[in-house]
Amino acid sequence: MTASQETPKNAPPRPGLPPVAIVIGALFFIGLVGLMLYGVRRSGDAGRDVLPSALIGKPAPEFSLPVLHDPGVRFGSAELRGAPYVLNVWGSWCAACREEHPVLTRFAETRRVRVVGYNWKDEPEEALRWLERFGNPFFVVVADQEGRTALDWGVAGAPETFLVDGNGIVRWKHTGPLTDQVVRGQLLPELERAERAR
Amino acid sequence: MLPELGQVLLLLAMVVAALQAVLPLAGAARGNAAWMAVARPAAHLQLLLLAGAFAILTHAFVVQDFSVRYVAANSNSLLPMVYRYSAVWGSHEGSLLLWALVLALWTSAVALFSRSLPPPVVARALGVMGAVALGFLAFLVFTSNPFERLLPAPPEGRDLNPLLQDPGLILHPPMLYFGYVGFAVPFAFAIAALLDGHIDARWLRWTRPWTNVAWAFLTLGIALGSWWAYYELGWGGWWFWDPVENASFMPWLVGAALIHSQAVTEKRGSFPGWTLLLAIAAFSLSLLGTFLVRSGVLTSVHAFASDPSRGMFILAFLGTVVGASLLLYALRAGRLAEGPGFAPASRETLLLVNNLLLSSACAMVLLGTLYPLLADALELGKISVGPPYFGLLFFVLMVPLVVLVPFGPLARWQREQPSRLVAALVPWLGVAAGLGVLAWFRAPQGAWKSALGVAGAAWVGLGTLRFAWARLRNSGRMNAETWGLVLAHLGIAVFLVGALLVEAQNVQREVALAPGQRLELDRYTFVFEGVERIPGPNYTAERGSVRLLRDGRPLAVLHPEKRAYASGGQVMTEAAIRPGLAGDVYVALGEPLGNGSWAVRVHVKPFVRWIWTGALLMALGGLVAAADRRFRQPTEKAP
């Protein structure tokens, strides 16, 4: 019953820590520290929490929505097929959309590709007023008030921008406001790739 | 002026911590008594300095000195006085200072109460604690200065996060820290033992109550957090397996294993290696938890805002402390004596299995918490790991544990006859099973979970009482340690009832109600009487009135609120809860729907209070066990 520091005489010599345990322990420790290091480096990355699109490389959803300026007319993937297009999700209630508006306008004015406006969860009157006030860079604006089609696109918030190629495949998605850097560094190269692939 | 003094005090504390770390450790290695003697006064001095710094920061909050950046970021002229005190630990820098203060408190306490231990042991232990303190203080001084000035001083502060303006949140961090930081004590003594080359039952007996108290506080801290989330977050949940919650749960699991392992090593001399490893692991997990929450590595509603340079600093500190400890362990643990043998059927084996299950559960929680990050690093995609994973695997690992708990205390040391145990417990197993079957039939929904909850709880509860009865019958009295055991294990039973029954039988409904309309749920009727606007100290509340009836008879009027805080426009949902022994009734307001109609969410949560009552019992058990007179005897020969 004693808890002393002497080994009882009839006990075998202490075997010591099994090497297996030491190796596993060391590997685990190194792995954990490595993972934490990666985590810390990534934590400074602004895009760390952005959800990548599940649609990249897959066909864009088939959709047909009323046109904002003419609700009787419907417009959708059928009308867009054949050439690449950029889809920009926005709303008059979205402050960041105002931020990216000049960038988007500059890009749209190059007339490089059709820029389709996707007015999401908005009041038509408000959306029209917003476009009047800030300018309408879009080739056409479709209105999704209910949000069903937006779910098909995997939209989680606004603004979001998609690039779809001439075959209807989603090539690229950007979450958050566009900047000149993003347009130059990501959108244009992807667009070139999409155009060449046809 | 004062904040600058605060900075000076922090710097001084850092210097003292350095002295406390270096001199006693070197002194113990060289046998230099003078250097070893530095430890105790250094510990007390550090406490004084940090208490002073903390008081200065508190003062800055109370007088609302917005020229201090931290105060401006976490306070506001409208903030009620009581929250000005708790705002001190409302964010990263202040809570880190609290961490350092709590560590200084524990260190000072160890210095005060360790007269009976040999000086080299105390010197080493205090030296290790000083090294830890040095790391935290360096982190404070170099990257997270709470006294940094913001000039010119803004006229108004940003406000304390409204989520934190709550009584539950006042106590939750301090309790947690008392727990986390308390594990530094067994850790320090484990390192001291490894440095020394052997482990002595006297030291173990001395450290056991400290481990128990730390674990008890951690239990209380976690329970408080859970209770707070329940009534504050508006969704009626009590545990989300959120990364920050997991960060506090992992040391708890290992701490529980440590408590049991220390008991074996102290009484029988067995498994000193495991006990030391668990002591290192428990504190390492505390440090890891601190790191995870503050480094920005994990995203969570709870996490502190941070930047990568801070993360790097803590990671370096964490890596050094844990790495050095494990290295020391790998080199020295082999020298420890093994202790007497024991039969496969014995209490020793049961405790080994207990620790295996608790450690596996901890490993599982760690894996699940870090897996999204791992998947990201290995480019396996963005994956979520949530309650369905944790809940399932935790349940699976706990089932064998729950089955074994009643056997543990009844089993004898070294050799036991399984048939004796089985004979003692089988009748109670039968009762438990019978109660489970009864629950299965009586449950309006969730029959299986209800049955398992009732049967498991009855099994643990009755088994524990059977043990208590046997002990009382044999020796006529029980010491505090045994009372602690009984209380804690009964706490498990109570917790099981709460956790499983609320999961099985909670009902909820969300409907649109106009004033005068009513909603029926279970035996209750809720009559919505409308919402009125009421000003608060620093918010405007939409206060609803809901009349509650049970079986048609009026019970209470509940007032759920939606508060819009003046400072940032944040809207908080304050649920109205009618607590009860058999369950809570929980009402929260959703969105206004126009014309005075509101979306109203109601829950009936059977036995939910048993969850925190169970946790309370467990904590109480830990504290009672720590009070055992046996631990306070200075020197003792074999009993």
Add this chain to the structure above:
Amino acid sequence: MSRPLRSLLLALALAAGAGVHAQPVDDPAPLQFHDAAEEARFQHLAGQLRCVMCQNQSLADSNAQIARDMRRQVLDLMREGRSDEEIRRFLVDRYGEFVLYRPQVGSHTWLLWFGPGLVLLGGAVAVWRIVRRRAANATGGPLADEELDP
């Protein structure tokens, strides 16, 4: 959407000017369920799905715009007769695996799902070996007295 609600929202939007402070169009009315079974199935399913816009909240608990839309969609899919698995796949196709709180079992998650089991197994082997080794040292004396040493 109901006319009074629409007018209210319009009035709000007008009052707020060009709409920078306005809210997205939304019907915050709670979902209506046909019966308790449907509600229970919905709650169970929504509890397992993650809100894609929040820090760490389930689809059932979140008040985010997209969460409300998604909940409505889930209910509609349920009423169309889709199974739980089909509904999950619907959302995963659009939002990726991130939307599932219960990770799929696959080659990319085998460590997650089987790791704890392996740890337990490894630990059990270690315990068994320890017990076996120590059993060899066990003294053959009488059983310890129950009273001593709690």
